[in-house]
Amino acid sequence: xxxxxxxxxxxxxxxxxxxxxxxxxxxxxxxxxxxxxxxxxxxxxxxxxxxxxxxxxxxxxxxxxxxxxxxxxxxxxxxxxxxxxxxxxxxxxxxxxxxxxxxxxxxxxxxxxxxxxxxxxxxxxxxxxxxxxxxxxxxxxxxxxxxxxxxxxxxxxxxxxxxxxxxxxxxxxxxxxxxxxxxxxxxxxxxxxxxxxxxxxxxxxxxxxxxxxxxxxxxxxxxxxxxxxxxxxxxxxxxxxxxxxxxxxxxxxxxxxxxxxxxxxxxxxxxxxxxxxxxxxxxxxxx
Numbered sequence: 001x002x003x004x005x006x007x008x009x010x011x012x013x014x015x016x017x018x019x020x021x022x023x024x025x026x027x028x029x030x031x032x033x034x035x036x037x038x039x040x041x042x043x044x045x046x047x048x049x050x051x052x053x054x055x056x057x058x059x060x061x062x063x064x065x066x067x068x069x070x071x072x073x074x075x076x077x078x079x080x081x082x083x084x085x086x087x088x089x090x091x092x093x094x095x096x097x098x099x100x101x102x103x104x105x106x107x108x109x110x111x112x113x114x115x116x117x118x119x120x121x122x123x124x125x126x127x128x129x130x131x132x133x134x135x136x137x138x139x140x141x142x143x144x145x146x147x148x149x150x151x152x153x154x155x156x157x158x159x160x161x162x163x164x165x166x167x168x169x170x171x172x173x174x175x176x177x178x179x180x181x182x183x184x185x186x187x188x189x190x191x192x193x194x195x196x197x198x199x200x201x202x203x204x205x206x207x208x209x210x211x212x213x214x215x216x217x218x219x220x221x222x223x224x225x226x227x228x229x230x231x232x233x234x235x236x237x238x239x240x241x242x243x244x245x246x247x248x249x250x251x252x253x254x255x256x257x258x259x260x261x262x263x264x265x266x267x268x269x270x271x272x273x274x275x276x277x278x279x280x281x282x283x284x285x286x287x
Contacts, residue, residue: 009028009226009228010028010029010030010031010033010230011028011208011226011228011229012025012026012058012059012062012091012226012229013027013208013223013225014062014223014224015212015222015223015224016222017187017219017220017221018219018221018222019183019184019187019219020180020184020187020188020191021176021177021178021187022175022176022177022187022188022191023174023177024172024174024175024212025062025172026173026211026212027055027058027059027062027169027171028203028207029051029054029055029058029168029229031231032054032093032230032231033051033054033167036054036094036095036231039270040096040097042097042099043102043103043105044105045103045105045112046079046080046103046112047164047166048164048165049080049083049112049164050083050085050095050096050097051164051165051169052141052143052162052163052164052169052171053072053083053142054085054093054164055162055163055169056143056146057070057072057085057086057087057093057095058087058091059160060150061089061091062091065089066089066124067088067089067124067125068088068089068122068123068124068125069086070086070087070088070120070121070122070123071084071085071086071123072085072086072118072119072120073119073121074116074117074118074137075117076114076115076116076137077113077114077116078112078113079099079103079107079111079112080112081098082096082098082099084096084097084268086268090230091228091229092229093230093232094232094269095268096268096270098267099112108140108141109145113137115136115137117134117135118134118146119132119133119134120132120153135152135153141162142162143160143162144160146160147159147160154175156176156178157176157188158173158174158176159173159174159175159195160172160174161195161196161198161203162203163203163204167204170203170204171203172198172203172211174191174192191216191219194215194216195215198215208223208226209223233268233269233270233271235271237273240264240266240273243264244262244264244283245283249280252275252280252283252284256276256277256280261274261275261276262274262280
């Protein structure tokens with residue numbers, strides 16, 4: 001018997017249809033999503049896109065089988081120029097949006113993004129260089145865009161259902177596996193039709209156990225243990241200092257003479273690192 005967990009937790013919870021060759025997962029982000037957007041001042045339509053992309057990034061990153069980091073950059077030519085989400089194999093998530101100051105409240109995703117592309121970067125320790133791929137934006141919303149991306153990259157039919165509001169970002173993922181038609185020729189179509197009845201309030205308000213029970217009451221489903229998701233954006237002065245040392249003392253002192261300080265902006269985490277002359281001198285005087 002599957003064990004339920006409170007909906008306030010932040011998790012990805014995989015599941016499997018026992019009699020079908022179909023897998024799925026549910027993602028629920030509450031405190032993580034609230035931390036990711038805190039003090040950013042995103043317009044509601046921009047926050048909705050970022051929240052939905054946060055949910056789907058956690059879903060995809062949950063498939064990482066070894067230590068590594070997965071980053072998605074969705075670049076558009078509309079009022080939303082950039083959405084960035086970054087997640088590692090421990091499901092530590094961070095992200096940001098870059099958008100025009102004025103965004104119409106009822107704007108749809110195509111109007112917000114315009115033409116653009118998704119860039120995936122996968123960085124695994126031991127790789128000579130990170131793996132990168134580019135896919136054109138194709139779809140009227142974040143779910144459709146990533147559904148197209150997954151079908152193209154994994155060569156398996158996939159469905160995504162996403163929602164995001166000020167409090168919660170959530171999603172449901174289904175994927176047809178190679179033996180699905182042999183096990184039940186109508187199984188994939190049937191599960192799709194059932195999943196299409198899901199409502200945003202159910203994605204955000206029901207636990208994983210409640211949601212699969214509501215959507216697929218006749219199916220034998222194995223729910224796996226939930227994997228916790230965390231917001232991870234710690235200050236990292238040593239890393240920034242190492243970056244400045246790599247530029248060299250002469251370059252850093254040139255910036256100091258011109259601006260009086262060196263300011264490094266970590267846009268993805270919303271942090272500013274400021275170095276005055278004494279701090280820069282200390283960086284280079286260390287033995």
